[in-house]
Amino acid sequence: MPDKSNTRQLLLDAAQRGANYRENIAARSVAPAADALLAVEQFIEPLSADGCADSDVLAMLDDIGSPATMAMASPRYFGFVIGGALPVALASxxxxxxxxxxxxxxxxxxxxxxxxxxxxxxxxxxxxxxxxxxxxxxxxxxxxxxxxxxxxxxxxxxxxxxxxxxxxxxxxxxxxxxxxxxxxxxxxxxxxxxxxxxxxxxxxxxxxxxxxxxxxxxxxxxxxxxxxxxxxxxxxxxxxxxxxxxxxxxxxxxxxxxxxxxxxxxxxxxxxxxxxxxxxxxxxxxxxxxxxxxxxxxxxxxxxxxxxxxxxxxxxxxxxxxxxxxxxxxxxxxxxxxxxxxxxxxxxLKSLGKNGVAELVDRSFDNATRFAAGLQKAGYEILNEVVFNQVLVTFGDDDVNRRVIDLIQEDGTCWCGITVWQEKSAMRISVCNWETSEEDVDRSLDAIIRIANQERA
Ligand SMILES: Cc1ncc(COP(=O)(O)O)c(C=O)c1O
Structure with a gap:
């Protein structure tokens, strides 16, 4: 019979761990570190006969799982088209x-x-x-x-x-x-x-x-x-x-x-x-x-x-x-x-109201425009008209793009992925997160441009 005497403590523990995770997300590397990913193998174990304490289950999830997550809720995660879970939505x-x-x-x-x-x-x-x-x-x-x-x-x-x-x-x-x-x-x-x-x-x-x-x-x-x-x-x-x-x-x-x-x-x-x-x-x-x-x-x-x-x-x-x-x-x-x-x-919707949602949408567009302008200024070609939240940039041919993107992901300041647009290789920046600020864009631009310039040199 599962133990129910500790339900409150278990739920509060989960909330604390979740809150810690979210508080640290902007400071950590967006991609998980190699040793954190290696540790994931500890999850691969035989099913025990008698189980273990619920608090140990949660501790294992947090200790091994949290550091190994891709920080998709980070304000500098620009892969695929990924939102970041507003605090009020996470709480609800x-x-x-x-x-x-x-x-x-x-x-x-x-x-x-x-x-x-x-x-x-x-x-x-x-x-x-x-x-x-x-x-x-x-x-x-x-x-x-x-x-x-x-x-x-x-x-x-x-x-x-x-x-x-x-x-x-x-x-x-x-x-x-x-x-x-x-x-x-x-x-x-x-x-x-x-x-x-x-x-x-x-x-x-x-x-x-x-x-x-x-x-x-x-x-x-x-x-x-x-x-x-x-x-x-x-x-x-x-x-x-x-x-x-x-x-x-x-x-x-x-x-x-x-x-x-x-x-x-x-x-x-x-x-x-x-x-x-x-x-x-x-x-x-x-x-x-x-x-x-x-x-x-x-x-x-x-x-x-x-x-x-x-x-x-x-x-x-x-x-x-x-x-x-x-x-x-x-x-x-x-x-x-x-x-x-x-x-x-x-x-x-209750929390943001109409104006708050409009502002969320506008901010994604403004930040995408800021990305495109910064990359263009640094001499890199933008392949799309930036009308919404997507930016396609190329640093050279497919080999160069792949190397630059690998290094950007490894650097951990931000995370962007590769794509092919009408037969041209490109890096794809998708701005979706509620928390992404101009500072996040500038910090990401610094990292992207530094890495691309080094690779081209
Ligand atoms: C235009 C378009 N349609 C459909 C999807 C699929 O969405 P989901 O992964 O939420 O099913 C995506 C995902 O990015 C998309 O951009």
């Missing part, structure tokens, strides 16, 4: 974990499902999306794309008299899926999971920034789903969504927008022009664990016509209490049981 996440709510059914978990409903309404408001839309709180943008495209699948097939939920895709009439040459791989994965196939797509041509070139957009005819993008994972560029919707709507095509990080531009009056016209689309996917700085895992799918999402996702069973006047969360998500991840979204 801890409290919610203590509640241990399974938010699938509103009638059973009214507190958390009400908080998710409020978070949904606030999100629709700040993102400028149709207020009648439904939202699903899922693990990330991959599943948000999947969820929204499941609603699209329902709608497109029902428009041609086919019940895809009941009858599947075997023998179904063909439909067309238009993506772009720069659609994120998770959209292809979602298309595969939905039975459309990753390859049975028509690809729209893009320009030098990765935006769909509307002049070369494929002609639309018959039942069609179009996948557009707000925020290219390399350049940060936005597809011309208003123009795409203008072509799609008269044909009855469904437009889905993958806005994993870019959709947040809509929350800032200074950056909202990037998302102009998105409200005309039918569905949108985003991540709260990116620019909103909510802890992992938290993505959101929005669907204008709630009914299609519900038809794709809802289930009934005698033992489930799914009938309610209120919004029943599991009617909109692939999962039945899940944690109430929308509560962390609520906590951030």
């Amino acid at each position: 996440n801890w409290l919610c974990a203590a509640w241990d709510q399974n938010v699938g059914m509103h009638e059973v978990t009214r507190a958390t499902s009400t908080l998710e409903r409020v978070a949904m309404d606030w999100l629709l408001e700040i993102l400028g999306l149709p207020q009648e839309s439904a939202a699903a709180f899922v693990t990330g943008a991959t599943v948000a794309n999947f969820t929204a495209l499941a609603a699209a699948r329902n709608r497109v097939f029902s428009s041609i008299g086919w019940n895809v939920e009941a009858d599947g895709l075997i023998g179904a009439p063909p439909i067309t899926i238009i993506v772009s040459e720069e659609t994120h791989p998770t959209v292809f994965k979602s298309l595969g999971m939905l039975g459309f196939g990753r390859n049975r797509v028509v690809k729209a041509a893009v320009d030098g920034q990765g935006r769909i070139d509307i002049a070369r957009f494929p002609s639309i005819s018959g039942p069609t789903i179009i996948c557009a993008q707000a925020g290219n994972v390399n350049t940060g560029a936005f597809d011309p969504i208003a123009e795409i919707c203008a072509l799609a709507k008269p044909q009855g095509a469904w437009v889905h927008v993958d806005g994993a990080f870019g959709l947040w531009a809509a929350a800032s009056p200074n950056r909202a022009h990037l998302c102009a016209g998105i409200e005309a689309a039918d569905s949108w996917a985003t991540d709260a664990h990116k620019l909103l700085n909510v802890p992992y895992d938290c993505g959101i799918a929005f669907v204008r016509h709630a009914a299609y999402l519900k038809l794709a996702m809802s289930i009934e069973a005698e033992y489930l209490i799914t009938e309610t006047e209120f919004r029943n969360p599991s009617d909109y998500t692939p999962e039945l049981s899940r944690r109430a991840r929308g509560v962390d979204v609520w906590a951030v």
Whole structure:
């Protein structure tokens, strides 16, 4: 029988350790030290017969695990597109974990499902999306794309008299899926999971920034789903969504927008022009664990016509209490049981308000611009137009870039990764963290430029 006499002490110990970790994060090397990574092997051991004290479990996690983590919550972590978990969201996440709510059914978990409903309404408001839309709180943008495209699948097939939920895709009439040459791989994965196939797509041509070139957009005819993008994972560029919707709507095509990080531009009056016209689309996917700085895992799918999402996702069973006047969360998500991840979204929105979210978005853009200006001044080529939070810089050929990036990661001041942009090797800087200051950018620039100059010399 697990020991419950020490629960308070154990939880306080976890909170202390977590707080220490966060307090030290800006001071430590962003990448873990080699000896800390070696120590991880201590986790690889046979399962004991009798276990050990809970306090020892926690101590082992902290003593070996904490130093070996990549400091993704650091204000100088610029890899992939990674947010940093605002303190209020981390705190709400801890409290919610203590509640241990399974938010699938509103009638059973009214507190958390009400908080998710409020978070949904606030999100629709700040993102400028149709207020009648439904939202699903899922693990990330991959599943948000999947969820929204499941609603699209329902709608497109029902428009041609086919019940895809009941009858599947075997023998179904063909439909067309238009993506772009720069659609994120998770959209292809979602298309595969939905039975459309990753390859049975028509690809729209893009320009030098990765935006769909509307002049070369494929002609639309018959039942069609179009996948557009707000925020290219390399350049940060936005597809011309208003123009795409203008072509799609008269044909009855469904437009889905993958806005994993870019959709947040809509929350800032200074950056909202990037998302102009998105409200005309039918569905949108985003991540709260990116620019909103909510802890992992938290993505959101929005669907204008709630009914299609519900038809794709809802289930009934005698033992489930799914009938309610209120919004029943599991009617909109692939999962039945899940944690109430929308509560962390609520906590951030409640804490920051509209202006605070806009400021978060603006600061990422300002810091990205500062990076680009500093690197350009030092003589390095920026490959993208910095419109949002992404910067692509090259120090030379692929070998030089790889060496410079390895040394930057080893140096530990900051962390950036490699990519290839339209056949050119580049280093990718993604500014997402709520805590990143101008000083963090300048300190990182000093390290990057020092290392690149040495390597070139
Ligand atoms: C445009 C885009 N779509 C989808 C994703 C996938 O997001 P997640 O890893 O949260 O599933 C990403 C991740 O960076 C992205 O940039």
